[in-house]
Amino acid sequence: MPLILSTLTILLLAYTLHKLRRAHLLLFELRDQSRQDNADLFRQLEALQGLYAELDLKTSLPPTRGWAASPDFLLELARHARTARPLSVVECSSGASTLVLARCMQLNGAGRVLSLEHDPHYAAQTRAQLRHHGLQDWAEVLEAPLQEHTLGGDAWSWYGTDDLPDGLSIDLLVIDGPPQATGSMARYPAGPLLFPRLSAGASVFLDDAARSDETAVVQRWQREYPALVHATRTCEKGCAVLTKPI
Template identity: 30%
Template sequence: MRLVWGKILSLIRKLVHWIRRNFLFRFELSRVARQPSLLYDKKTLSRLVYYWDNPWSAREEYLSGIIDFLSNFSCPVLECGSGLTTLIVGELLKDKKVSLISLEHDEQWVIEMRRWLKRYNLGHVQIQHVSLKKYMDFDWYDVEERIVDFPSFGCVICDGPPGSTRGGRYGVLPVMKGKLNNQGVVFLDDAARPGEKQVLKKWSNEFRIEDIHFYGSSKPYACFKFKRA
């Protein structure tokens, strides 16, 4: 009986923890929606990351770097994977009339994220459900039938597909290179992981990329410019 009650209490604590964090996240994001300048406040970003409570989520340093870059940006943005970054960039671009297209392979997560977008009136953000497809020596989002309808992107936020995917995040350049602006900027999260290091090395060997910089201490990310051949 004591063991059963222990499990029940543990479940109750987890539920209370989730309810509290969910409430506080919505509170913070609502503040940002009313006052977008809060996106430039690192304490606000840190709270959003903490309350989002996802171990795979972007960190404050990465979000801050993207926000600083996009603050005077006017071209469509492509995001690989969706989550906290989607909501924050969506809020940043809301008044700029700049579109954000996010590719996501997890159907249930797409449904959840679309609820968030609807709740905060982020109609300029599109989350497209696309399965992962086998290409030559890598797997990536199956966008071949819809790529013709995509705009030209000036920025790529690369947080997906998952690192366990064959080829990791490599596919964004070979598949999307025709839709990336010359001198377009790519942000790559988790740049210190072995898989991402290998992807960066392969991109450097196969594509014209320049001005590669690494930022962040807790979870480093890379930023570089893509040049069309």
Template identity: 40%
Template sequence: MKRDLQLAVGAAAVTLVPGIVLWLAGAPPVPTLLASLAIAVVAILALGRRWYRQVVARIDAQTVHLQSAIGIAATADIPVYWSGHAITPETLKLIQHLVDSLGLRSVLELGSGISTLLLANDFRRRGAGRILSFDDDQRWAEQTMAKLRHEKLDGFAEVRTAALIDVDAAGRRAKWYDLAALDKAARFDLVIVDGPPAWQGDSMARLPALYVLHQHLSSNGLLVLDDAARPGERAIAQQWQRDFPDLHFRMVQTGRGLFVAAVQKSALDFLPE
């Protein structure tokens, strides 16, 4: 809506300003009126075309969102729900595609929720795989763990509480997860970075993820950054690309954006361009 208002104001300015300029310059009234009308018609046509493209893009995005949500719900044998801050269905569906296509078995997740449950459910169906999730919100972590136990998925997933502490990364200090208890020898095929929450005041709160967890990626490991279309995450993606030339990267326009870092370039072949 804000962008639509800006476009409307721009259209009004484009329509009125030339006529005012011609009038101030002493141009005859009729040519001035005709010129203003001609400019108005051109502006309306151009803005109408732009608005049409925006509406179509929104409808397409909503269609993909609903199709993904319905597809996940139809194949899951557990209750499926989404909150406003949860990973989007289309993003989760893409992550499930990566897990299935690449045969990923060990997942580390930062920020628990519906993704924890559904990936654990996928592993149960396959009979192999495990997800370890860290959350800074103890109450939320306990709720997620209770749901895992209720659905008998606790054999395929574990949620631990990790307090946020000061961590230095790329010359910057940020509040990030205390992973001191994580086994230094642990290796993961997939790391999902969906926390800490940026709404707590630091738009680049997720910056330390790759600096801390690069050593924990397996030989075919992937790290995915959710909400990658936001300004803070875009800045994080740029910083990672500068500091990790040994990895391969791709930005995927799905959901709220997904930025992928891969040890093996071939893993990116399973992502949309």
């Protein structure tokens, strides 16, 4: 009997020590995650402050959390647009990025943004924001319902492009839609439908590039458009940049 009690006591102590160790490890993980979350939040606040400073915004932007483009991605767009000074900008989806790019065109004194938006509600919201910021002359939201496009023998649901001007040469293409729920590799059609319109030296910015779907899309674009130079930017949700050589 004493031997059994001793064995049970040892087993109970071993189990208790194991649970305590697991609890300590969990606490360390929670501490590290909290530190990382705070660092990420601070980075976004820094980027948002930088965005307001660089664009001299007097009125607040729409929310930049959730599905919206993050401040660090918007700041990357703004810095590129202010430096490269694109005259023709096309967006896939509309929102805060439309305002940022339109403000860049205004500050540059030249250029225009055309934003493809499949949702009439969001299109109306962005137009109202453009008017609120006095940027309606620098950007236009085109209602572009999702249509079936046959590409490479497969059917894809993507924006209609009928309202894009004939002969349009794109200096900057920003891809932040359609939503992932549209289907697998939902943003792939931007390649075959819009890349042929890129001007020499044009850049393509893809948001959410850290997601597996977007990673697969970029890899496919690289195979199909090997002349485009691929780079990445450090952003919360990932940012891929493709540049057409001059």
